Amino acid sequence: MALFSYMKDFIHVYSNNFCGAKHAFTLRSGPKSGTIGQPFENDPSLTMTSIKDVALHAGVSVATVSRALGNGPVSAALRERVEAAIAATGYHPNLSARRLRSQHTRTVGLVVSDIRNPFFTAVSRAVEEAAYQADMRVILCNTDENPEREALYLRLMQEERVSGMIYAPTSTMSNRLPANGFGFPTVLIDRCPEDCSYDAVVLDNHEAASQLVQHLLAQGYRHIGGLFGNTSTTGAQRHAGFAETLAAAGLPAPTRFIAPRTEAAESATRDWLVSGQHPQALLASNGQILAGMVRALRNLRTQIPHELAVVGFDNEPWTELVGPGLTVIEQPVDEIGQTAMDLLFERMKTPTRPARRIVLQGRCIVRGSSITR
Amino acid sequence: MALFSYMKDFIHVYSNNFCGAKHAFTLRSGPKSGTIGQPFENDPSLTMTSIKDVALHAGVSVATVSRALGNGPVSAALRERVEAAIAATGYHPNLSARRLRSQHTRTVGLVVSDIRNPFFTAVSRAVEEAAYQADMRVILCNTDENPEREALYLRLMQEERVSGMIYAPTSTMSNRLPANGFGFPTVLIDRCPEDCSYDAVVLDNHEAASQLVQHLLAQGYRHIGGLFGNTSTTGAQRHAGFAETLAAAGLPAPTRFIAPRTEAAESATRDWLVSGQHPQALLASNGQILAGMVRALRNLRTQIPHELAVVGFDNEPWTELVGPGLTVIEQPVDEIGQTAMDLLFERMKTPTRPARRIVLQGRCIVRGSSITR
DNA sequence: CTGAAAGCGCTTACAG
DNA sequence: CTGAAAGCGCTTACAG
Known part of the structure; x- marks a missing residue:
């Protein structure tokens, strides 16, 4: 309900204000600019309000809007004006910009080997639930036991600059896990070589x-x-x-x-x-x-x-x-997902802690x- | 295999070069800077190589590196040097930066109502496969038939600036779908009010x-x-x-x-x-x-x-x-997922096309x- | 508490 | 083909 009016406002604003002055710099994006054969995307810059629009509307600086958004120190009066401006403009913060600037993504990558396997579906739900509680997103990737796809998705994890990864490696990768890790906290689930130096949650x-x-x-x-x-x-x-x-x-x-x-x-x-x-x-x-x-x-x-x-x-x-x-x-399954997230958080807090391998019993x-x- | 050495190089470089000069501007990030009670993340800026490092290493401008990455016009000689530098530095492009600058995310949001329902699991796989072919990512969100979660995820779609969305609305939202759309191409699956103005793929x-x-x-x-x-x-x-x-x-x-x-x-x-x-x-x-x-x-x-x-x-x-x-x-299920992606692409190409409702027969x-x- | 300014890492006109 | 520069939309020291 709140959402609905939000949307309407958004559309409304789009078709009226804030679309003229702000684009001194225009992109040449269009059908030709993408990879050949790929559909092109609408130019979102024309449709999206930014923090600047909100600041203009509220008569404050962008810094103040940003602080109001992030529970920074803002007077009640300004906060109110900012909130009104956000509602009026239908503003949604741009996560790409926020991630780039703040240098953290609040994203955990979940790389599983077969999403059709209900074991992984169940674990995924548990991981997602835990992430949701911690205000983090999860990127779910299905390698389908295919090392090529796996390599692709591991690369994606790097490119997304994930905060951490929960990972069920294929047997191919199991023997080739980088000894020094991937560059971000990683917890293995379901599968883990006997000698490995990673945090892990596995069944006995x-x-x-x-x-x-x-x-x-x-x-x-x-x-x-x-x-x-x-x-x-x-x-x-x-x-x-x-x-x-x-x-x-x-x-x-x-x-x-x-x-x-x-x-x-x-x-x-x-x-x-x-x-x-x-x-x-x-x-x-x-x-x-x-x-x-x-x-x-x-x-x-x-x-x-x-x-x-x-x-x-x-x-x-x-x-x-x-x-x-x-x-x-x-x-x-719930315990596996939850424990994996716990290990991830602990690893983020204490990057140098020795690897921990948690072995759970089946029933x-x-x-x-x-x-x- | 290629990936493995990639990783090793990455780690290697991290512990040696490129970490001194480049941060005139330092963040005060640390345990205190996040939301209270949330685990903090390692500062990736300290561990990640950027396009600048690659340019330095290759002795070219960042523009050239960018062009080499994106199949732009680059001489064979420079392209080779760039590729060597990428391998040497273990560089991975930063998707947040790329999305912010290019103003397209190549991301489709998939919002389903219950991921435990194998129907949605199967459709998800089909959507993911089609996205993969088109070199796009998918963000999978599970509302669990809960309108609150649904509102949260719809907001996330906005914040992620998705290229498009494939969406199975809860009954609550079905009656409240914004008449003018969400601001990005949207295709409904599985569920669709009789009179609705959205593209849709449904069963008869x-x-x-x-x-x-x-x-x-x-x-x-x-x-x-x-x-x-x-x-x-x-x-x-x-x-x-x-x-x-x-x-x-x-x-x-x-x-x-x-x-x-x-x-x-x-x-x-x-x-x-x-x-x-x-x-x-x-x-x-x-x-x-x-x-x-x-x-x-x-x-x-x-x-x-x-x-x-x-x-x-x-x-x-x-x-x-x-x-x-x-x-x-x-x-x-495969046809549903594939068709939904097709409709999405068509909508991106022709935003003004009248809504199309595709009705598939069960067996x-x-x-x-x-x-x- | 507030604003002006710098800069995250990229891409892309623009000018050679 | 190539580089210097602008700027995407944010957050955050810094200086009031």
Whole structure:
């Protein structure tokens, strides 16, 4: 409502005043000035009021307007006049100018590897919420597990001069993280090489996978196989927990590494099952793989859990609704996002503090997919 | 790989040169200068190389560096020297400065109402992809159906001076969209008042809901109820298609309007079913509602479709995996995102063109949840 | 408390 | 093709 009248005022002012005198310097912008083939943009300079317009309107200096905007020391009388002028002109501060001048962007970059993965969607929401509370913006970038896009977005982080970055590197970059950091505070999430010198928030992947295997062993399963994502340290760690727990029980750990995508998981599962000698139970190392696995079983008319038990990662809403319900590890997604932001803020305050690695525990939710009786 | 060495060079340069002479003007930034209680940021001016450093290093003017960066007219010799200097100094252009000076941001704002809704996740990906192709950034904002957050983000769009906006308004704002626009090209998606003067890409909601009802009628169902979201024009339109199709068949259309969330749908469904006189078939107006509905049925041990048939919107991967498979309307999410970007570009080119409303058809995917035989 | 002035890092007419 | 200079819209010492 307030916003609406704001807009109307804005439009109003645009079509009347403040558009004549102020542009001694005109741009030659137009269709030809952009990259070839790119659409050109309206010239915002013609439509946007600036702090100068507000100052003129209020009869004060731009410095005073700026102070009124930023809770600086301004007398009540002037502040009032400035506020009236802002309302009258429909002024909106220009963030580019503010960032350039103040040399801080109040922006955190969030670089994730697959926004279709609900794990990252959930973490994103938590990060955004925390940023919102701290009056910061977040730039969300989806690398899609593609190192080229990743390089592009890391460059973007530099160009945007982000205050900090929360980052889930692809496996390619995991081994090549700059030893001295990126030039701004960085917190890794979900994935982190064992030896790395970055702040990080990760799941205890080894333990979580181990829990799933122990649960299956307790249920009497002995032939247990696993499908793991091949693009991250996370998949590798979950595999380690899986394999070591089976080894401790004196059992083999048949494993396939695949792209962490539904389609890849579906065909891998199908191939495995039609190969004849398939396991009694299968573990999926993330939600996408789990979905592909279930789809394959469905198409093959394989009964869960009687013909094949299934366990996996990520407690997505639908895992409760499928078949007898799927046994999964739930990750503390809100805590991961919140903690990552906390680490970022601490790092900003104390740039020299030694790197901290926070390991969070998953929660094993047992459902029908792994219970034969 | 290229990126890695880039980073290393960057760090290297930072700790050596270019940090002495250039700051005649120093900021007093520090812990006290930010908002109270907010963490302060490292002063990037101390760590960042600028175009001036590159020019110095290459022995050319800043204008030449700028031209080399932007494909301007530069001799091959100088271009080479500039590129070497960029590599040596680890220079990254400052986007804030560039945007301020050039008066275009190459940024599109994407304001959605619920990022947990996979429909919006999918559309976001399509928009991002199209933006990426056009060398533009996207700012993704999630209003969470909250008009306050929405107002905040609309203000942010102004402050960021976005080139354009793709926008799914809450029902509150739907009635209050500024008649003259926001001051930049805007395309509505998913939701759009009937009479509105904005460019828009929407589903033929009336027809899609009608299709679902016709399918149920053809299957012999006569007592058909519906759960619809109450926060958007979309829910209302789907309800209209639902109710009118039933009316044409001379049947009543028992309806409940709810918040478009899983939890709300679950409790509404439960209440409806335990009330005794429940329908034979139920329609859900989006994916979240559909999920809540299925969960309620599961908890009540109600068999789909024998005790209750279920149809709904949004062909999310899991709808195929639940029970006998769920009959749904699939939305052309990629096309929606792509088309919205196209409309935005066209609007930028021809600001005065009359508003265009593009109505896309859904696809009805019939699965076991609505087939009794 | 207030204003005049400098300058953040770029891009772009303008004049060679 | 190239450089010197102006200026985008702000914030912030500095001097009253």
